[in-house]
Amino acid sequence: MKTNNSNILNYRIIGNGCPVIFLHGFLECNTMWNNLIPHLKNMRIYAIELPGHGKSRLTSTTLSLPKIALAVHETIQHLGLTHFSILGHSLGGYVALSLAKIQTEGIENIVLLNSHPWADSESKKKDRDRAAKVVAYNKNLFLKEAIPKLYYQPHLFETKINALIEEAYEMDNLAIIQTLMAMRDRGNCLDVLKNGKHKITIIQGEYDTLIPINKTLQMAEETQTPIHVIEGIGHMAHHEATQQLAKILNRIFELHAR
Structure with missing residues (x-):
């Protein structure tokens, strides 16, 4: 469902119970x-x-994590939600933490x-730049390598994987590049975990090559953030x-609903 407001993102509503915002990852959409x-x-x-993904159009000529979070915030306001939880996968997690800086109450x-609070390292920023160049040259090559x-x-x-590649191929090149740049330039959100204003839980894959497991475990211990490591996955x-x-999520939100 969409509205005429350019900053309201496409969404769908499923089920009944405690309200949870689901935010997908980079190159994904609601079907994930x-x-x-x-x-x-x-x-x-x-x-x-998110902007430029699925049926949501780009909300700005240049994207940033705060701009993406603002569009999500306005969509949540449009939905009339005052109290809710958030599940954010990868990029969706970055957006959730950025949103927590905008909206200090109600979350x-x-x-x-499969997400984390850190900004990109210098080497990761260079990887984003290289990826953007490949997208501009040959989007399909980028998708077949990355996914x-x-x-x-x-x-x-x-x-x-083939279904994801087909879906992502429908994304506009500009949307992919703008999102890459938004991730490259995002700030560190570790303070959101440290300040204790929000209940945060981490779910991590044992062999997730994008997020170092040892660094995540150390960060979780230092910030006293609950973490679930799922063995044998990326x-x-x-x-x-x-x-x-699903079992982990059901436990998390069941405990929260009590």
Whole structure:
């Protein structure tokens, strides 16, 4: 569903129960949750598509994490939600933490799924720049290289990988490049975990090549952030460990609802 307001993002609403905002990752859209949703209980899910992804148009000529978070914030206001939790996968987690800086009240729980609070390192920023150049030159090449690497055992998920590539190919080149630049230039959000204003939980894949597990475990200990490590998976927990992830999420939100 969309409105005429250019800053209101596309969304769909599923189920009944405690309100949870679902924010997908880079190159994804609302369909990323399709495997997971049937296993979730007692949640009213508001799955929002980020700018330039799915049916949401770009909300600005140049994207930034604060601008993306603001568009999500305005969409949540449009939905009339005053208290809610957030599940953010990868980029969606970055957006959730950025949103927590804008909206200090009303966010009851944030779950970082295959995500983290750190800014890009200098080497990662260079990787983003190189990726943007490849997208401009040959988007399909970029997608075929980037998406399989998200899985620990990509040969087991060829059908899903091909579907993701086909979906992502429909994205405008500018949207992909602008989102890459927004991730490259985002700030550090570790303070959101440290200040204790929000309940935050981390769900991490044991073999997620994008997020160092040892660094994540150390950060979780230092900030006293609950963490669930799912063994034998990479960056795509919703595909690689659907039922295990659902059990963790059901426990998190059941405890919160009490």
